[in-house]
Amino acid sequence: MPEQGNWFVVFAILGWPVVALGAYLFRPALEATAWTIVGSLLFLPSNAGIKFDMVPAIDKSLVSAMSAFVGCAILIKRPKVVPIGLGVFPFLILLYVLGPLFTSLSNGDTLVYGPVVLPGVGMYDGTSASITQLITFFPFLLGQRYFQGDRAVQVILRVLVIAGLIYSVLMLIEIRVSPQLSLWLYGYLPSTYVAEMRYGGFRPVVFMQNGLAAAFFLMTALIAAVVFWRGSSVSGKSTRAAIVGYLFVVLLLCKSAGAMIYAIACGPIVRFAGPRMQTILAALIVIICLLYPLFRIAAYIPEENILGVSSFFNQERAESLGFRFEQEKQIMARTAERLIFGWGRYGRNRVYDENGKDVSVTDGAWIITLSQFGIVGFLGQFGLLGLPVFWAFRAIKRDQVRGEEQLPLAGLALIVSISLMEQIPNASISSWTWLLSGVLLGRSQRLLRRRFSSTSAIRAAHINRSLHQTG
Numbered sequence: 001m002p003e004q005g006n007w008f009v010v011f012a013i014l015g016w017p018v019v020a021l022g023a024y025l026f027r028p029a030l031e032a033t034a035w036t037i038v039g040s041l042l043f044l045p046s047n048a049g050i051k052f053d054m055v056p057a058i059d060k061s062l063v064s065a066m067s068a069f070v071g072c073a074i075l076i077k078r079p080k081v082v083p084i085g086l087g088v089f090p091f092l093i094l095l096y097v098l099g100p101l102f103t104s105l106s107n108g109d110t111l112v113y114g115p116v117v118l119p120g121v122g123m124y125d126g127t128s129a130s131i132t133q134l135i136t137f138f139p140f141l142l143g144q145r146y147f148q149g150d151r152a153v154q155v156i157l158r159v160l161v162i163a164g165l166i167y168s169v170l171m172l173i174e175i176r177v178s179p180q181l182s183l184w185l186y187g188y189l190p191s192t193y194v195a196e197m198r199y200g201g202f203r204p205v206v207f208m209q210n211g212l213a214a215a216f217f218l219m220t221a222l223i224a225a226v227v228f229w230r231g232s233s234v235s236g237k238s239t240r241a242a243i244v245g246y247l248f249v250v251l252l253l254c255k256s257a258g259a260m261i262y263a264i265a266c267g268p269i270v271r272f273a274g275p276r277m278q279t280i281l282a283a284l285i286v287i288i289c290l291l292y293p294l295f296r297i298a299a300y301i302p303e304e305n306i307l308g309v310s311s312f313f314n315q316e317r318a319e320s321l322g323f324r325f326e327q328e329k330q331i332m333a334r335t336a337e338r339l340i341f342g343w344g345r346y347g348r349n350r351v352y353d354e355n356g357k358d359v360s361v362t363d364g365a366w367i368i369t370l371s372q373f374g375i376v377g378f379l380g381q382f383g384l385l386g387l388p389v390f391w392a393f394r395a396i397k398r399d400q401v402r403g404e405e406q407l408p409l410a411g412l413a414l415i416v417s418i419s420l421m422e423q424i425p426n427a428s429i430s431s432w433t434w435l436l437s438g439v440l441l442g443r444s445q446r447l448l449r450r451r452f453s454s455t456s457a458i459r460a461a462h463i464n465r466s467l468h469q470t471g
Helices: 007-026 029-043 060-075 089-105 123-146 152-177 181-186 211-231 234-253 257-272 275-297 303-313 315-338 365-386 388-397 403-421 431-470
Strands: 111-113 116-118
Touching (some): 007 060, 029 123, 029 152, 029 431, 060 123, 060 431, 089 123, 089 365, 123 431, 152 403, 211 257, 211 403, 257 275, 257 403, 275 315, 275 365, 275 388, 275 403, 303 315, 315 365, 365 388, 365 403, 365 431, 388 403, 388 431, 403 431
Antiparallel strands (some): 111 116
């Protein structure tokens, strides 16, 4: 029996490789990979999985990553492209995959909080966490390796728009009848009705972990649609403008302030700003995200000003934000005791009172990762997700991107950057998040390699000419 839900949870999760096989047999390779991963995010059950002893939980993230990895390895001819050096990425991969081993080795002590006893963790737990991290990382590797071609970015963005249009229909159903689809199909709700109540109605959840994640995904589909709207021909502009308008209306009905802020701020930028300006903004967002723990430790975040602005729009949300700030301070104070490798999993990273009650609330992925795996784990995860933006910036800055591809590449860079920013207030990193970052890195590498090859050819020709003249 699954951890929660009915037996159809097991059927859906274990049957997903069959769905992936069909995609690889009947669709182009890149589309099949994208649909295998985004389809699992949208339609498989959230916060549920199948657990066996000695192996990581089999959930939507693991089964999609493994299905795509096997599909690419067996059914796709490996590209012959040899990318230029990865720079800091191999080091970040080691931090992300092997960091949990060092975390476990440094957390062998037993923690006692009143009646609550948290046993130490060891090599077995560290190995299990490292295997989970490695499998989670597969979509990034697939994106980097297989999505280097000329149309790769357009393919991934087109799949995103189509997926957003399909999902919007299900979201409209739940906007009308309240979050019910997961209950009807899988026998449980991944969120709660109370958490999804907003302004006299409900936020749609469908099969995602909560309404925030669903609205954020739709927002990224909206941004991708704006990319195609701007780059379309005169004859296609009205249709693509209508798609943008429709997705914006559905997003508005989702009643998610954060997703709306992203859409209102980034939509006009994608529509009117140049590709270089878009990648500059994306790079600045990534820098802020990578430095955010330092800002929090040094008290550089203007909390009072943020709360003041928030209370101007919604007092209830401002109080919730203030509570979150206080919770983060507690977790940060605890994390500072083991800042390098963190406290590990199984609740060891949380704050307990003298009665053993867990009094901490962790919403953002950044604080969860930092407290569990320390600064090593944070740099590994957030560095891998965010640094591809800088490669895209370099490619566009050095004029290695053809005109028709500049907008999609810049748009994807902006989507990746705001996906990273979303991990500050919330936790929604998925296989799809990893794939988008990997695609951005792979395509940017290919473009920069083109420049590297051209420069090498020019240099070789110059040397040959000099030798000829000397001879």
